Amino acid sequence: MVIAELKNASKEYQMGDQTITALQSTNFKVNDGELLLIIGPSGSGKTTLLSLIGCVIYPSKGELTVDNEHVNGMSQSQMARLRLNTIGFVFQNFNLIAPLNAFDNVILPLQLQGVASGEAKERTEKALEKVGMLDRKKNLPKQLSGGQQQRIAIARALVTNPKIILCDEPTASLDKDSVSVVMNELKSLAENGKAVVVVTHDPRLKEYAHRIVEVKNGTVTELTDLNQNL
Numbered sequence: 001m002v003i004a005e006l007k008n009a010s011k012e013y014q015m016g017d018q019t020i021t022a023l024q025s026t027n028f029k030v031n032d033g034e035l036l037l038i039i040g041p042s043g044s045g046k047t048t049l050l051s052l053i054g055c056v057i058y059p060s061k062g063e064l065t066v067d068n069e070h071v072n073g074m075s076q077s078q079m080a081r082l083r084l085n086t087i088g089f090v091f092q093n094f095n096l097i098a099p100l101n102a103f104d105n106v107i108l109p110l111q112l113q114g115v116a117s118g119e120a121k122e123r124t125e126k127a128l129e130k131v132g133m134l135d136r137k138k139n140l141p142k143q144l145s146g147g148q149q150q151r152i153a154i155a156r157a158l159v160t161n162p163k164i165i166l167c168d169e170p171t172a173s174l175d176k177d178s179v180s181v182v183m184n185e186l187k188s189l190a191e192n193g194k195a196v197v198v199v200t201h202d203p204r205l206k207e208y209a210h211r212i213v214e215v216k217n218g219t220v221t222e223l224t225d226l227n228q229n230l
């Protein structure tokens with residue numbers, strides 16, 4: 001099922017009298033059940049593509065649909081609600097809140113959603129269990145390794161039960177063993193029905209992908225599909 005779709009969507013940035021086309025007119029779909037890798041050189045438009053799918057920016061032209069909702073006509077606050085309910089974000093530097101322990105970091109999005117405290121606690125424990133970090137729930141981020149912090153960040157991204165998980169260079173700060181733990185976790189989330197999108201420079205991640213697209217000079221090219229062997 002298609003979870004996010006760009007139709008003839010492009011993105012331009014205005015810098016004084018200069019127009020930068022970050023993304024050319026693009027047709028692109030993100031499906032549930034797949035781990036999609038977005039690769040490409042620096043400055044090619046990968047983050048722009050991820051930001052569009054993540055409802056962080058509006059397309060300059062064309063249409064953006066996420067979870068059957070048309071994003072073009074939405075206000076900033078409607079977009080924020082769609083982000084909170086539909087999308088989980090995972091970043092290169094984990095972005096955990098330093099003075100909060102693992103449990104309190106993961107429960108935060110549920111508190112923002114106004115979920116009742118008993119249910120929020122239960123869902124937080126389940127999310128921590130899913131990434132194998134329940135026994136570290138009292139730990140502060142600084143007491144955890146990079147790979148463990150990223151697993152907490154993944155628990156925080158999935159606690160709201162989003163349809164899409166967007167990851168910007170999720171393994172860039174990790175050693176080889178942690179890369180495998182984190183990518184296998186993300187792959188298993190995809191295989192259990194989420195759409196997982198990973199932007200990366202790291203060619204080692206190709207082996208975890210169901211589908212790979214390359215962005216070059218703002219143009220998106222499909223490299224593989226689900227039916228092709230990598």
Ligand SMILES: Nc1ncnc2c1ncn2[C@@H]1O[C@H](COP(=O)(O)OP(=O)(O)OP(=O)(O)O)[C@@H](O)[C@H]1O
Binds near residue numbers: 015020044048
């Ligand atoms: N807010 C902005 N204002 C102006 N130009 C921008 C803005 N964001 C991105 N750009 C430009 O758009 C183009 C694509 O940038 P983008 O960040 O999408 O590339 P990227 O592939 O993610 O790069 P990297 O791998 O280095 O993160 C670049 O030329 C960049 O300078």
